[in-house]
Amino acid sequence: MIGKEMTREINSLTTAENLADAVSKAKKRGLPPVHKWNPPFQGKIDMRITRQGTWLYNGTPINRPAMVKLFSTILRRDGDRYYLVTPVEKVEIDVDDAPFAAIDFEAAGEGRDQIVMFETNVGDKVMAGSGHPIRLRIGENDKAAIPYILIRDNLEAIVDRKSYFRLIDICMVHGDWFGLWSDGMFFRFARSDETGEWQPFDFKC
Numbered sequence: 001m002i003g004k005e006m007t008r009e010i011n012s013l014t015t016a017e018n019l020a021d022a023v024s025k026a027k028k029r030g031l032p033p034v035h036k037w038n039p040p041f042q043g044k045i046d047m048r049i050t051r052q053g054t055w056l057y058n059g060t061p062i063n064r065p066a067m068v069k070l071f072s073t074i075l076r077r078d079g080d081r082y083y084l085v086t087p088v089e090k091v092e093i094d095v096d097d098a099p100f101a102a103i104d105f106e107a108a109g110e111g112r113d114q115i116v117m118f119e120t121n122v123g124d125k126v127m128a129g130s131g132h133p134i135r136l137r138i139g140e141n142d143k144a145a146i147p148y149i150l151i152r153d154n155l156e157a158i159v160d161r162k163s164y165f166r167l168i169d170i171c172m173v174h175g176d177w178f179g180l181w182s183d184g185m186f187f188r189f190a191r192s193d194e195t196g197e198w199q200p201f202d203f204k205c
Helices: 004-025 065-073 161-169
Strands: 041-049 055-057 075-078 081-085 090-095 100-108 115-120 125-127 134-138 144-152 155-159 172-174 177-182 185-192 198-200
Touching: 041 081, 065 075, 100 161, 115 155, 115 177, 125 144, 134 185, 155 161
Parallel strands: 041 090, 100 155
Antiparallel strands: 041 055, 075 081, 081 090, 100 115, 115 125, 134 144, 144 155, 172 177, 177 185, 185 198
16 A cells, blocks of 8 residues: 555645646746745645756666756745645755756856856756856865855856856956956955955865
């Protein structure tokens, strides 16, 4: 006999499968309005997003890109918790760090006129700027920096290691800070110490 938790997990996946066609057809209208949906909470399922952006179900990677993309479009963050939300149900999942990974970027222009467009592991593309700010979370003891960019609605992407070091190559000095220009905004990455030497934060991945 299937337990209640297993039944709930199976039903949740079935719901996601059924939504796939509707989400695909609705692409021209944008993302599903998960922020407007208030379905009943159905508990927590054994789904997890790793720090590298890998989606796991029952400890096994989900190897269907279309399914991962679907789940990413119905993901919502309420406070510090993450949920998959449909019009009829809301289930909680685990997220190790950020739900997305920024795996690449393209830059155009120079200085204040520069724009930087990031791409996530699920295909989202956003331009760093006022609507999609970059932040560094700094370790309290070791000054290790973890860079993130806001993708949408309180959902962030952690910038992967190779992209972070590529960003350093297009940074410049502005006042007492070393950082990145994009879409008219300057994002601080490091500052000068008392000796005038630049002290870049160590990247922590």
